[in-house]
Amino acid sequence: MSFLVVEKVGHHYFSPSSATKALEDVSFKIDEGEFVSLLGPSGCGKTTMLSILSGLIMPTIGSVTIDQKPPASHSNLIGYMLQQDYLFPWKTIEENILLGLKLNGRLDEVSQLTALYFLEQIGLAGVEKQFPRQLSGGMRQRAALARTMAVNPKLLLLDEPFSALDYQTKLKLEDLVFEILKEYGKTAVLVTHDIGEAIAMSDRILLFSANPGRLHKTFEVPSSLRKLKPFDARSTEEYNILFQEIWKELESLEENSGPKSPV
Numbered sequence: 348m349s350f351l352v353v354e355k356v357g358h359h360y361f362s363p364s365s366a367t368k369a370l371e372d373v374s375f376k377i378d379e380g381e382f383v384s385l386l387g388p389s390g391c392g393k394t395t396m397l398s399i400l401s402g403l404i405m406p407t408i409g410s411v412t413i414d415q416k417p418p419a420s421h422s423n424l425i426g427y428m429l430q431q432d433y434l435f436p437w438k439t440i441e442e443n444i445l446l447g448l449k450l451n452g453r454l455d456e457v458s459q460l461t462a463l464y465f466l467e468q469i470g471l472a473g474v475e476k477q478f479p480r481q482l483s484g485g486m487r488q489r490a491a492l493a494r495t496m497a498v499n500p501k502l503l504l505l506d507e508p509f510s511a512l513d514y515q516t517k518l519k520l521e522d523l524v525f526e527i528l529k530e531y532g533k534t535a536v537l538v539t540h541d542i543g544e545a546i547a548m549s550d551r552i553l554l555f556s557a558n559p560g561r562l563h564k565t566f567e568v569p570s571s572l573r574k575l576k577p578f579d580a581r582s583t584e585e586y587n588i589l590f591q592e593i594w595k596e597l598e599s600l601e602e603n604s605g606p607k608s609p610v
């Protein structure tokens with residue numbers, strides 16, 4: 348039995364005057380420890396899918412299970428990392444990182460020491476007592492990673508977490524997040540617009556088409572790339588071949604995309 352199972356999921360957004368079909372008949376499975384990316388044109392339902400996986404919204408039709416239970420019953424064990432770090436500016440880095448544990452009633456000496464060890468592991472030792480405004484964008488995103496990992500999530504949902512960073516910082520953070528998630532055997536789902544990032548970080552890529560959002564095609568990342576850090580993977584022949592393949596598929600999707608789908 349797979350860790351995460353999405354079965355025939357469809358989703359509509361309703362307003363008093365209209366309805367938008369964001370997702371239709373989406374099914375896929377993810378095993379524990381897998382890193383899967385959701386890729387596709389704007390409006391194909393990637394963020395909607397992530398919100399459904401998080402339990403924040405319920406699908407209009409179909410089902411999602413994580414460890415055989417609905418996502419909402421795991422809400423304390425699903426970590427979210429977003430484009431913005433959403434650190435509280437009036438709290439120190441340490442207070443921000445321990446906040447999730449505190450809110451979940453799981454803050455004790457051991458969890459605190461683990462969280463602070465983690466901070467050290469990602470190169471933020473010494474900034475515990477500083478405030479977010481005193482750190483660079485890359486450091487703040489690392490702090491956001493530490494906060495996400497502090498609650499020891501079963502599943503990490505990453506919604507374009509590197510897209511607001513400069514290119515060099517983005518590449519460094521991709522390597523860091525990749526290594527940390529592999530070391531701790533975490534399952535992760537990444538939403539990205541960046542084909543290269545998806546190839547360099549994932550085991551599998553799910554390409555969505557839009558209007559309405561459907562799972563169009565799945566790409567397996569070659570095992571030779573999986574052994575490399577994302578930065579090193581980017582300079583291989585296998586990476587270039589897969590990049591071209593996905594690029595062509597995306598282009599054909601954009602050529603064939605029709606008007607927005609009403610209900």
Ligand SMILES: Nc1ncnc2c1ncn2[C@@H]1O[C@H](COP(=O)(O)OP(=O)(O)OP(=O)(O)O)[C@@H](O)[C@H]1O
Pocket residue numbers: 360361367368369387388389390391392393394395396560
């Ligand atoms: N809260 C909402 N109310 C109404 N429609 C929405 C809402 N959120 C998303 N949509 C619509 O649902 C569809 C899917 O949106 P979603 O944000 O999930 O796509 P996406 O692939 O993440 O897009 P992007 O890549 O641009 O972030 C789009 O047509 C969007 O306009």
